[in-house]
Amino acid sequence: MTQLLIVDDEAHVVDRFSTTIDWKAIGVEQVFKAYSGLEALTFLRQFSIDIVITDIKMPGMSGLQLIAEIRRLWPKTKCILLSGYSDFNYAKEAILYQTEDYLLKPVKEEDLLATVERVLAKLELEWEEVISNQRLTYTFKENLPLLRTNLLLELLQGRRLETAALHDKMKMLELSDHEWQSFSLMVVRLDELFLQSDHQDLSWKEYAIGNMVEELFGGRYVIWYAKDAHDYLVFAMTAKRKAAEDNDTVWFERTAAALQTAVGTYLKGKISVMVCHDGRFPYDLATLYSRSIGAFRKRIGSEQGLFMRLEDDRSEEGIGSLKSLYEPPLLIHLLEAARWRDIDEKLRMIFDDMEDMEPGSQEHLLEIYFTIASAYSYIAHKNGRHLSELLGAEYGKMTEGLPFRSVNQLREWSLRTLHRIREDMDRETKDSRTSLIQEIHAFIEQNVQQDVSLQSIAGHVYLHPVYVSKVYKLETGENLSEYVQRVRMDQAEYLLKHSTDKIFEIAASLGYQRPHSFNYAFKKKFGMTPQEYRDRFS
Incomplete structure (x- = not known):
């Protein structure tokens, strides 16, 4: 929803432009009015204003000062300057502040409308650039590891996705180069010595363990990694096509044991490891993960540096x-x-x-x-x-x-x-x-x-x-401003019929600071001036 702010210390200018121009015709849904630079800043802090139309010469904060503040705080907001002065110095300063246009008063409504329409088109092009494929692809690539982790965590927690939807997500995350029909799971718990590290040091060591897993298993397996809510490192792996024929559980478990040795030697800490094989992806992922966590609790407990196959866990499943x-x-x-x-x-x-x-x-x-x-x-x-x-x-x-x-x-x-x-x-x-x-x-x-x-x-x-x-x-x-305008016109109609107040007095009583603005708004509503209406109906 495009929002516009009109700023001028001449209230009749603000009122006329806000009420008599058909802003909706060019896609402006909401028009705000401010009668000073400071009041404009109040609106800008509360609303997402797309375009500001402001006079240059205003008491207190000038239009150029207002635009400078907008450039500093809301650089996406576009600014259009109005001025009764044709001094080129103002135009040069406006260009310095990256103003979209510089219009001399008195401004014709059609010229202002055309300028705003052009600025809206520029805004649209800028946002199209923001959401362009090239830029989104770059941002997506930067966040790929995090997105992969989040999806794996959802699957480990049992989130159910339709097969096609999961395939599409994995393809988007570049995880579908190899078919994930079956998988092996390795859960790693960092034991006591690691937990004595500060947060930064621990994060570095977790990252190092992930690199070690990639180094040891990466030749034969596609590796998908996440850190779970228990601070366990969970590695889901599927065999690469070229290595599938010589894949065996003995090699996998021996390599997992080698990981324990490498971590102890080079990171000076102990890890406990739980492995399991031949899960059906994705159907068994949450079940095998849950059983692995349970086996850690029941079979490994507080012991450190242990290695276990989930297949060896014969704990009763219970009910x-x-x-x-x-x-x-x-x-x-x-x-x-x-x-x-x-x-x-x-x-x-x-x-x-x-x-x-x-x-x-x-x-x-x-x-x-x-x-x-x-x-x-x-x-x-x-x-x-x-x-x-x-x-x-x-x-x-x-x-x-x-x-x-x-x-x-x-x-x-x-x-x-x-x-x-x-x-x-x-x-x-x-x-x-x-x-x-x-x-x-x-x-x-x-x-x-x-x-x-x-x-x-x-x-x-x-x-x-x-x-x-x-x-x-x-x-x-409808917009709130439309209801306010309708109430004003209804009261104006009543006062013109049933009172002897002068036109300018009625205009003032309804909040119009200039009779000209009231006349303009009334004629737009009823097709005649207030005086013509009174002559006809009173």
């Missing part, structure tokens, strides 16, 4: 957990972001997993119930509501323990409760916005003869001007 319940994004986070479609999909996955578990598993049913009920209570309380208000009689069942004995009962309750929470949140948002619009309208109608600028309106409702402007447009379909 198993509902992975979809804890895979990111969590239900509680989806509720916070009000991502309703994703919440529906999350619940579907949870209950599908439940149906695949041991039939009639009451403990899993209890696990799901407590997790969902906790998330619902959290979001209700965060919105300032009691869950009991939303659930009514059903809340009593929750206080009695587990109210559901089947997956279907719990599914129906979960979806029904979610629907009530969503309806309540939507209604609250709508009600709060409706109240805001009503308060804004009342303020404008009561103060139309005084200051009804966006700044004063925002101050009255204790909200940021940008928020007020955008919410008003979203709810009503």
Whole structure:
């Protein structure tokens, strides 16, 4: 949304240009008015202004001083100078400040409109350059390691991506030169001596270990690396096509042991290593990673410098957990972001997993119930509501323990409760916005003869001007300035019909400092001057 600021100490110039020119015709959605350089800076600090049209000669801060400050703080903002002086020195100084144009007063509206349109075209070209393929490719290359790490971490945590979507992401991240059909996983834990290092030294050593892995395994494997939330270094590897025929687990494990030796010799510290083989990519990635972390906890513990194959871990799996319940994004986070479609999909996955578990598993049913009920209570309380208000009689069942004995009962309750929470949140948002619009309208109608600028309106409702402007447009379909203008014209129409006030007195009472500006705006609205209107209808 393009935003324009007009600055001039002659109020009638600002009012005329802001209200009588069809700015929307060239793509300007919002026009702000300032009557001094200092007031203009206030707008610039609060709004993302694209173009500033300013007079040169103003008391206090001049137009050139204002432009110098804009160049320093908001270099993307374009500036157009207006002046009643034809002195070439002003033009030279304007060029020095990279002003887009220099127009002599009195300025014709069509000339100003054409100048702004040309500046808008220049802005568009500049932004096209910013998002050009060449520049984006360069930035993307710089951030490639971080993007690869983030994707691997998501997969390790169990994020599910469609096969095509994952393939496209890996291709974009230059990870698909070799087919990731199977993989080996190596998890490295830096032991005590490393943890005595300061943060900078530790980061350097982690980076060095990554280089060692590349040196030792890189001839045979494509290596994908990340540091996880436990500060473990996780290496997913797939065999290169040319080396696949002579790949074997003995070589892999021997090389992993060589890594331990090299780290001890050259980095003077111990690492514990967990390896596993022949995972199906990406399906087994999260499972094998989770089992590796579990094996570290149960089999290695606090011992240092150990080496283990995951295949040798014979720990009891237990009853198993509902992975979809804890895979990111969590239900509680989806509720916070009000991502309703994703919440529906999350619940579907949870209950599908439940149906695949041991039939009639009451403990899993209890696990799901407590997790969902906790998330619902959290979001209700965060919105300032009691869950009991939303659930009514059903809340009593929750206080009695587990109210559901089947997956279907719990599914129906979960979806029904979610629907009530969503309806309540939507209604609250709508009600709060409706109240805001009503308060804004009342303020404008009561103060139309005084200051009804966006700044004063925002101050009255204790909200940021940008928020007020955008919410008003979203709810009503028009700009706030259009409503202010309509109220002024309605009152002007009434006063012309029912009062004996002079035209200039009516103009002043409606906030117009110059009768000329009032006449211009009135004629644009009604197709006749105020005097012609009074003669015809009074």
